[in-house]
Amino acid sequence: MRAVLSVVGRDAVGIIASVSQGCAECGVNILDISQTVLHDYFTMIMITDIDRINVPFTEFVDRMAALGREKGLEIHAMHEDIFNAMHRI
Amino acid sequence: MIDRNDIFETLNMIREERLDIRTVTMGISLWDCGGDSADRVAERIYDKITSRARDLVKVCATIEKEYGIPIINKRVSVTPIALAAGALDRDGMIKVAKALDRAAHELGINFIGGYGALVQKGFSNGSRELIASIPEALADTERVCSSVNVASTKAGINMDAVAEMGRVILRTAELTHKKGAIGCAKLVVFANAPEDNPFMAGAFHGVGEAETVINVGVSGPGVVASAIRRAGDVDLTEIAETIKRTAFKITRMGQLVAEEASRRLNVPFGIVDLSLAPTPAVGDSVAEILENIGLEKCGGCGTTAALAMLNDAVKKGGVMASSHVGGLSGAFIPVSEDAGMIAAASCGALTLAKLEAMTAVCSVGLDMIAIPGDTTAETISGVIADEMAIGMVNSKTTAVRLIPFGKPGDMVTFGGLLGEAPVIELPRYSPSRMIHRGGRIPAPIQSLKN
Known part of the structure; x- marks a missing residue:
């Protein structure tokens, strides 16, 4: 199973590092990262593998949201099924 | 791999355009709760609802978090109480209403629907008692919703019930006057009521339904309005x-949530209702969609045509996305619950006559309309009769939810999702003599399909 992490906020040093560390602590494996910085705004989409996640997925969602608040970013973790349902027939 | 643009589109729909699951509604059969002791019946109903729907709110909260999609309301609909508790008298019915309200509080759901009766052809004893109890039941409870089906294409219109509902609406307004006649916001009169509708106030668990079932209502007027805005200067085929x-x-998102809720609660999946349900929040308005199509103001000439196209296109798009589509499935046009409709009614662009025409081509009816508090019961019955006739002849659901309160020009405020509405004027001429004739308007010729 996979999850999508979206990270949006003002650019700063170490955003990817802190998000990656948060993933690693929960046993979430990063499969793909795509990020841009536009007008000082940092946008990142991360596709992750959650098969070996070591906390309940809802707790991971909360931890990521808390990390976002701490760093002044908006971080949302969402199960990939919602994207597949909406965009794949 | 999931496409980056698809991810952004979904995130934008949820964050910026207010896409959400409007309701996950669990239907619960109360056929096995009947009896002739009101206390026993109320207790059985309370126990059954609180045990069957025990995990509803918790499971929905988990789904909401995992998929990142807001689920605004969790609700329960039950077998019409006039049938499930048909042996009780008026006071007994009120005890049941209070038990439903307690169950709703215990479960943490915001509404429970099904305090109603099906009287399109005539009254059973239970139906008479229940209808008589509605004003008090709605005044004494907070979360109970009531609906009465008084007409169908197959049966015609029960004009005795139409006359009675005029009086019931007025009495409900009187008893809840101090709270802005809020009781009337929880009372719907139907023609061709759908038996699997997840939306309030009209939800009930139909007689042919399973023991328990999960029905989901999606929403998203803001997403449609934005898509039309982005489409730019194109012709109407392209808009459709x-x-x-x-x-x-x-x-598709509604289907996913319905399947997940059904699996996790171990309750069969019933239907997804494709309705575009507005809220009073800016950017979540069906009127705004119509205005983005190209109307200066919702209610102006062209409104009925634009709404007909919208309603049809929503169904065509949605029907392939779900394995079972049901409920009302179309565009809702509640006046008080839609910022664009409120604005249109306030500036006089939207009149009762135009609203009535609009109901002929969309999914509900004259919904959440504030009318003068001194309106007579006969006039209210006349409004109901007209709306029921539209439903009966066109083989579609129509409904009436009127709030008699204040005087023309006043603003009635309900708060929350129920919003606020300007009091609009009704025609001055009385249908009294017709209403007092009573009887039944026979089923139309198009009912004879066999």
Whole structure:
């Protein structure tokens, strides 16, 4: 199973590092990262593998949201099924 | 791999355009709760609802978090109480209403529907008692919703019930006057009521339904309005295509949530209701969609045509996205619950006559309309009769939810999702003599399909 992490906020040093560390602590494996910085705004989409996640997925969602608040970013973790349902027939 | 643009589109729909699951409604059969002791019946109903729907709110909260999609309301609908508790008298019915309200509080759901009766052809004893109890039941409870089906294409219109509902609406307004006649916001009169509708106030668990079932109502007027705005200067065929594509995506999300809720609660999946349900929040308005199609103001000439196209395109887009589509499935036009409709009614662009025409081509009816508090019961019955006739002849659901309160020009405020509405004027001439004739308007010729 996979999850999508979206990270949006003002650019700063170490955003990817802190998000990656948060993933690693929960046993979430990063499969793909795509990020841009536009007008000082940092946008990142991360596709992750959650098969070996070591906390309940809802707790991971909360931890990521808390990390976002701490760093002044908006971080949302969402199960990939919602994207597949909406965009794949 | 999931496409980056698709991810951004979904995130934008949820964060910026207010896409959400409007309701996950669990239908619960109360056929096995009957009896002739009101206390026993009320206790059985309370126990059954609180045990069957025990995990509803918790499971929905988990789904909401895992998929990142807001689920605004969790609700329960039950077998019409006039049938499930048909042996009780008026006071007994009120005890049941209070038990439903306690169950709703215990479960943490915001509404429970099904305090109602099906009287399109005539009254059973239970139906008479229940209808008589509605004003008090709604005044004494907070979360109970009531609906009465008084007409159908197959049976015609029960004009005795129409006359009675005029009086019931007025009495409900009187008893809840101090709270802005809020009781009337929880009372719907139907023609061709759907038995699997997840939306309030009209939800009930139909007689042919399973023991328990999960029905889901999607929403997303803001997403459709934005898609039309982005489409730019294109012709109406292209606008219809844009609405279809958007409705498909919205419904797929509803289907996913319905399947997940059904699996996790171990309750069969019933239907997804494709309705575009507005809220008073800016950017979540069906009127705004119509205005983005190209109307200066909702209610002006062209409104009925634009709404007909919208309603049809929503169904065409949504029907392929779900394995079972049901309920009302179309565009809702509640006046008080839609910022664009409130604005249109306030500036006089939207009149009762135009609203009535609009109900002929969309999914509900004269919904959440504030009318003068001194309106007579006969006039209210006349409004109901007209609306029921539209439903009966066109083989579609129509409904009436009127709030008699204040005087023309006043603003009635209900708060929350129920919003606020300007009091609009009704025609001055009375239908009194017709209403007092009573009897039944026979079923139309199109009912004879066999």
